[in-house]
Amino acid sequence: MCLVELDAAFYQYLLEKQFLPLLNVAQCFGFLPYPFDFQRQAEVKNTVLQKMLTILNRTFGLAMIGTVLTCCVSLYVCYPSYMYEEDYPPVLNIAYHLENWLKIVTVLVAVLRPQTSTAFFRETVKSLVQIMVQYDQGWRIERELASVATVSKRLSVVFLLDDFTIATGLYFIVEGAPATLINLCYTPPFIAIVINVLHYYALFETISGIMSCLNDTLYGITVEVKKDRQRSCSKRRRKSNIVENDIATIDKLVRLHKALLHLTWKTNAHYGVLLLIIMLYSFIQISVILAELYFDNYDLPLLFVGICLTHAAVYFMFFLIIAYANHAIIMENERTLLLLLGINCIWNSELNGMVDYYFMQVSNLQDTHQACGMIKLDMQLVPNVVAVITSILFILMQFSDADRNQDIETVYRLDNIYNISVAT
Numbered sequence: 510m511c512l513v514e515l516d517a518a519f520y521q522y523l524l525e526k527q528f529l530p531l532l533n534v535a536q537c538f539g540f541l542p543y544p545f546d547f548q549r550q551a552e553v554k555n556t557v558l559q560k561m562l563t564i565l566n567r568t569f570g571l572a573m574i575g576t577v578l579t580c581c582v583s584l585y586v587c588y589p590s591y592m593y594e595e596d597y598p599p600v601l602n603i604a605y606h607l608e609n610w611l612k613i614v615t616v617l618v619a620v621l622r623p624q625t626s627t628a629f630f631r632e633t634v635k636s637l638v639q640i641m642v643q644y645d646q647g648w649r650i651e652r653e654l655a656s657v658a659t660v661s662k663r664l665s666v667v668f669l670l671d672d673f674t675i676a677t678g679l680y681f682i683v684e685g686a687p688a689t690l691i692n693l694c695y696t697p698p699f700i701a702i703v704i705n706v707l708h709y710y711a712l713f714e715t716i717s718g719i720m721s722c723l724n725d726t727l728y729g730i731t732v733e734v735k736k737d738r739q740r741s742c743s744k745r746r747r748k749s750n751i752v753e754n755d756i757a758t759i760d761k762l763v764r765l766h767k768a769l770l771h772l773t774w775k776t777n778a779h780y781g782v783l784l785l786i787i788m789l790y791s792f793i794q795i796s797v798i799l800a801e802l803y804f805d806n807y808d809l810p811l812l813f814v815g816i817c818l819t820h821a822a823v824y825f826m827f828f829l830i831i832a833y834a835n836h837a838i839i840m841e842n843e844r845t846l847l848l849l850l851g852i853n854c855i856w857n858s859e860l861n862g863m864v865d866y867y868f869m870q871v872s873n874l875q876d877t878h879q880a881c882g883m884i885k886l887d888m889q890l891v892p893n894v895v896a897v898i899t900s901i902l903f904i905l906m907q908f909s910d911a912d913r914n915q916d917i918e919t920v921y922r923l924d925n926i927y928n929i930s931v932a933t
Contacts (some may be wrong), residue, residue: 520641523651524634527658528711531665535704538697539570540619542627570620573697577616581609588687593787600901603795604775611790612698618783619701621656627780636772637715640765641704646722653718661711668703671823672696678816682914702787705828709780713834716769716776720841723762723769727848730759756863759852763867774837774877781881784831788884788894791824797823803902828894835886847887 513607536542544559584592592609593602609642625628641650676696679688702750777784849868878886 516642516645517638519647520638520650521634522869523641523647523654524637527654528661530826531658531661531707531711534665535708536566537569537585537706538700539566539568539573540623540680540701540704541708542566542624542630545630567624570624572812573616573701573759573865574613574620576693577697580690581613583685584690584694588690590793591691591735593689600904604797607887608790609694609795612694615698615790617784618699618786619698619705620659622783626779629775633776635774636768637719640719640768643717643761643881644723644765646726648814649722649725650719653722654715657711657714657718660705664710665703665707667826667845668699668823671820672699674816675820678813682813698790699875702790702827705780705783706787706830709784710777710830710834712776713773716773717834717841718839720766720769720838720845723766724841724844724848727759727762727845731848731851753799760863763845763849767867770838770877772841777835777878777880777886784880784886785883787827788831788880791827792898794824795821796901799898799902825894826892831886832888832890836888838858839878839887 532541532545536543536545543563593605641647644650676692679691682688683691798817802817846868849864852864876882880886884890
């Protein structure tokens with residue numbers, strides 16, 4: 510086996526060691542196809558076992574879809590009072606119906622899309638391994654991958670605790686049979702969202718981590734170039750050996766940076782539809798939870814109010830994770846551009862021309878951080894979501910207060926009419 514193949518196997522092993530547990534969890538629920546690229550490389554000899562695991566993987570995925578669909582329809586038929594509230598404003602009831610059907614759509618897309626796009630996962634792993642092989646600084650990459658895996662595991666624990674708390678709390682508020690149906694209707698889409706958001710976060714943080722390593726190397730070159738430029742000012746005829754040696758290195762770093770940005774664009778294009786569904790579902794969940802707390806603030810126990818607020822905060826974390834994952838790449842991209850601008854060799858026009866060419870290429874990449882060309886995925890997403898949720902809740906509260914005042918005024922008028930009729 511040649512040296513390059515050994516290097517590729519080593520970096521693939523790093524990816525497998527850090528992220529295979531997260532991938533295995535997704536496969537258990539049917540939200541990721543089996544076998545994955547890591548499992549193909551393992552060369553399992555028992556093909557019968559592989560076929561059985563593939564069948565189980567697809568069966569669990571279809572079971573998730575069937576469970577949500579069956580429970581949702583059963584709630585509409587047997588317990589319609591838990592699916593909408595007649596006393597609430599019509600907008601909130603529409604949000605209830607949209608939320609219920611989005612659960613089915615979320616699980617449907619989360620199960621079927623990965624099964625039909627195995628080439629994307631295979632090419633993603635292949636591209637990451639090739640980039641890491643060409644960069645060839647395993648100690649830096651291993652440190653970044655370990656950090657991403659640690660954060661992903663901590664986030665998964667937080668989401669697991671939230672799901673367990675909500676599922677348990679429903680049995681203290683709702684009757685036994687409806688509570689079970691609601692949990693079975695709610696849990697699969699929540700698991701689908703958590704798994705896909707964590708996969709998205711892990712992939713983007715891996716990309717931004719590799720970009721950070723590239724920028725650290727590029728920064729070291731810029732420092733050497735500045736020092737060499739200062740020495741050259743005192744000895745203008747001296748040939749710069751450092752710059753000549755670093756032209757190939759800068760060329761390689763910027764090509765790897767462009768490959769990572771292209772991988773970012775492909776990932777957002779692949780996850781675009783699912784991200785829109787996740788963000789819409791999370792937006793409706795937050796709005797419904799906060800609106801219910803406003804309308805039922807006298808009927809719910811204080812502990813359950815705290816649990817609901819925590820649950821709304823968890824759904825808001827999905828927006829933060831998506832926005833932060835893209836923001837990290839954007840910041841590393843801007844850092845690369847600043848470092849390229851800092852390279853200005855008065856004695857080497859070839860290096861200056863190459864830097865200007867790559868600067869224009871990297872800075873002109875469009876639609877990299879967008880979901881289906883509709884929503885820009887950066888940190889501006891977070892204040893925009895807060896502003897829209899606040900506006901909707903403010904409008905709902907105004908309508909509710911107006912209805913309450915109208916009811917009070919109607920009762921007051923009827924009371925006056927009754928008093929007048931009694932007096933006469």
